[in-house]
Amino acid sequence: MPDIVLTTFNARYAHAAFGLRYLMANLGALRDRASMVEFDINQRPVDALETILSHKPKIVGVGVYIWNAEAARQLVAELKRLRPDVIVVIGGPEVSYEVDEQEICRLAGYVITGEADLAFADLCEQILGGRRPLMKVIAAELPEFAAKNGRSIVLPYDFYTDEDVLHRVIYVEASRGCPFKCEFCLSSLDVPVRNVPLDDFLGHLDRLLERGVRQFKFVDRTFNLNLNFSKAIVQFFLDRLRPGLFLHFEMIPDRLPEALRELIAKFPPGAMQFEVGVQTFNPEVAGLISRRQDNEKLAENLRFLREQTGVHVHADLIVGLPGEDVESFAAGFDRLVSLRPQEIQVGMLKRLRGTPIVRHDAQWSMVYSPIAPYEILQNKLIDFATMQRMRRFSRFWDLIANSGNFVRTTPMIWGEKSPFAEFLRLSDWLFTKSGRTHAISLVRLAELLFEFLTELEELPQQAVADSIWSDYQAAGRSDRPGFLAPFVAQADTRAKPRHDLPNRQKRHLV
Numbered sequence: 190m191p192d193i194v195l196t197t198f199n200a201r202y203a204h205a206a207f208g209l210r211y212l213m214a215n216l217g218a219l220r221d222r223a224s225m226v227e228f229d230i231n232q233r234p235v236d237a238l239e240t241i242l243s244h245k246p247k248i249v250g251v252g253v254y255i256w257n258a259e260a261a262r263q264l265v266a267e268l269k270r271l272r273p274d275v276i277v278v279i280g281g282p283e284v285s286y287e288v289d290e291q292e293i294c295r296l297a298g299y300v301i302t303g304e305a306d307l308a309f310a311d312l313c314e315q316i317l318g319g320r321r322p323l324m325k326v327i328a329a330e331l332p333e334f335a336a337k338n339g340r341s342i343v344l345p346y347d348f349y350t351d352e353d354v355l356h357r358v359i360y361v362e363a364s365r366g367c368p369f370k371c372e373f374c375l376s377s378l379d380v381p382v383r384n385v386p387l388d389d390f391l392g393h394l395d396r397l398l399e400r401g402v403r404q405f406k407f408v409d410r411t412f413n414l415n416l417n418f419s420k421a422i423v424q425f426f427l428d429r430l431r432p433g434l435f436l437h438f439e440m441i442p443d444r445l446p447e448a449l450r451e452l453i454a455k456f457p458p459g460a461m462q463f464e465v466g467v468q469t470f471n472p473e474v475a476g477l478i479s480r481r482q483d484n485e486k487l488a489e490n491l492r493f494l495r496e497q498t499g500v501h502v503h504a505d506l507i508v509g510l511p512g513e514d515v516e517s518f519a520a521g522f523d524r525l526v527s528l529r530p531q532e533i534q535v536g537m538l539k540r541l542r543g544t545p546i547v548r549h550d551a552q553w554s555m556v557y558s559p560i561a562p563y564e565i566l567q568n569k570l571i572d573f574a575t576m577q578r579m580r581r582f583s584r585f586w587d588l589i590a591n592s593g594n595f596v597r598t599t600p601m602i603w604g605e606k607s608p609f610a611e612f613l614r615l616s617d618w619l620f621t622k623s624g625r626t627h628a629i630s631l632v633r634l635a636e637l638l639f640e641f642l643t644e645l646e647e648l649p650q651q652a653v654a655d656s657i658w659s660d661y662q663a664a665g666r667s668d669r670p671g672f673l674a675p676f677v678a679q680a681d682t683r684a685k686p687r688h689d690l691p692n693r694q695k696r697h698l699v
């Protein structure tokens with residue numbers, strides 16, 4: 190029976206807990222006395238507790254994040270009721286700030302703030318050695334990847350199990366930290382950027398490839414910060430191109446030097462995905478939230494990616510930033526649509542614990558939900574009712590445009606007009622019609638889209654039907670929906686889908 194159980198609730202089963210694997214890998218001599226049990230937020234905390242207690246642990250370490258704040262609180266509360274003798278150690282971004290304000294921190298025996306790769310091992314050693322520290326809140330010293338003196342972080346990749354390799358996203362990390370200071374982001378509080386030891390890291394990537402991993406998600410905040418480093422990693426994969434290889438990177442959008450461009454352009458369509466944080470195109474708003482961004486360079490880079498590479502671009506915009514009204518957001522959205530990223534994530538601003546965005550609360554009358562993920566409810570420029578419309582806009586954009594289910598039909602929604610204005614009109618209409626933003630089947634959505642485009646936008650029925658039918662088949666379906674029967678033949682003209690890519694990306698490719 191292990192003395193230490195490390196646990197967390199992931200956002201979904203497919204997301205493995207990378208942080209816990211770091212903690213396991215760095216337990217040193219205690220590694221054999223520890224085990225890791227993971228859950229996802231769709232599982233009941235009480236059932237998770239039963240599994241955890243069946244291991245009869247002395248110490249339970251819980252990873253607390255914005256997506257599991259409530260589940261983790263319940264787990265710890267019930268655990269302490271049942272087994273007050275078990276020592277609970279919590280850590281993770283959600284409990285690294287505002288510690289005094291959180292019930293889970295009051296309930297836990299210890300809270301380790303920051304990067305606990307080494308600090309968790311030290312604490313366990315003290316506790317199990319009968320030397321319990323008096324201080325409840327422990328600020329982890331910044332661990333190093335290649336320390337000249339003292340301990341270095343051990344990379345955790347051997348802790349991905351065969352089940353992880355088969356069924357889950359494999360997270361990898363080439364660097365930690367971010368040099369930028371965007372006030373809404375937790376990474377703005379991070380300390381200097383540190384690279385992992387390259388050779389060791391590439392050796393691990395090689396072994397993961399050998400074990401069958403094809404999809405790698407880099408969690409680096411700014412993958413393209415250090416050119417030589419990012420080039421070496423991209424070149425590594427280029428030398429090992431194989432069917433199904435899929436690499437996800439988060440990029441700073443205004444930095445794509447020629448040398449990196451050349452390498453990226455060599456990857457086949459769909460093999461790379463870039464998450465590009467645009468957030469706002471309004472320079473005054475960007476200034477207010479301390480975000481440095483060259484909009485012209487960003488646009489040029491996006492154009493390059495879309496015109497000269499097969500990269501799948503996922504770009505982010507935020508609704509509700511201080512100083513940004515709907516008109517300004519609309520202008521930014523339209524500008525982004527014209528740059529043709531495959532996906533635009535319209536994210537609602539969140540007040541993450543510890544982030545300096547709160548300095549705008551009074552001046553811009555920011556009102557956030559007190560419940561995780563702490564989304565904006567209204568501000569001085571966008572009232573609650575309008576914010577709700579924007580939330581629905583975001584959801585419907587995800588269902589229709591980002592999903593890749595309506596690649597050809599989506600641009601018909603605005604034609605020559607403003608994509609924002611027309612999509613907002615559709616979003617308002619869809620909500621009036623269906624009364625919901627979730628649990629709408631694809632066929633129903635296609636039918637509603639047909640009705641909107643032909644009756645409200647007055648587009649020719651045949652053209653809209655052809656477009657929807659072609660999108661429907663491109664998504665790999667052949668059952669002709671009833672509402673299309675008067676317009677299209679039952680013929681199966683499905684394109685052969687690529688089986689080696691994630692679904693959404695695959696649909697955008699067809």
Ligand code: B12
Nearest residue numbers: 199200204207208250251252254255280281304305375376
């Ligand atoms: C992967 C990821 C996700 C995955 C989920 C992963 C999972 N396992 O379920 C997905 C994509 C679903 C996701 C979603 C979101 N995410 Co996210 N995500 C990440 C990301 C990119 C990587 C996390 C990671 O593995 N990091 C590497 C490891 C080594 O670091 P770590 O996890 O922080 O672990 C260290 C410490 O936290 C600590 N620690 C961790 N566990 C434990 C346990 C114990 C016992 C102890 C002592 C210490 C400890 O020690 C670890 C080692 O140093 C981070 C950014 C980043 N690079 O960290 C954001 C991040 C965690 N996400 C964040 C946010 C805001 C979100 C979203 C709200 C974003 C959005 N716009 O919707 C959503 C939440 C959705 C929801 N349902 O509410 C914030 C964190 C906010 C918070 N307080 O938790 C981060 C930090 C991004 C940021 N810069 O702001 N995310």
Ligand code: SF4
Nearest residue numbers: 367369371374376410
């Ligand atoms: S938004 Fe991106 S660039 Fe800005 S602080 Fe966060 S990780 Fe860094």
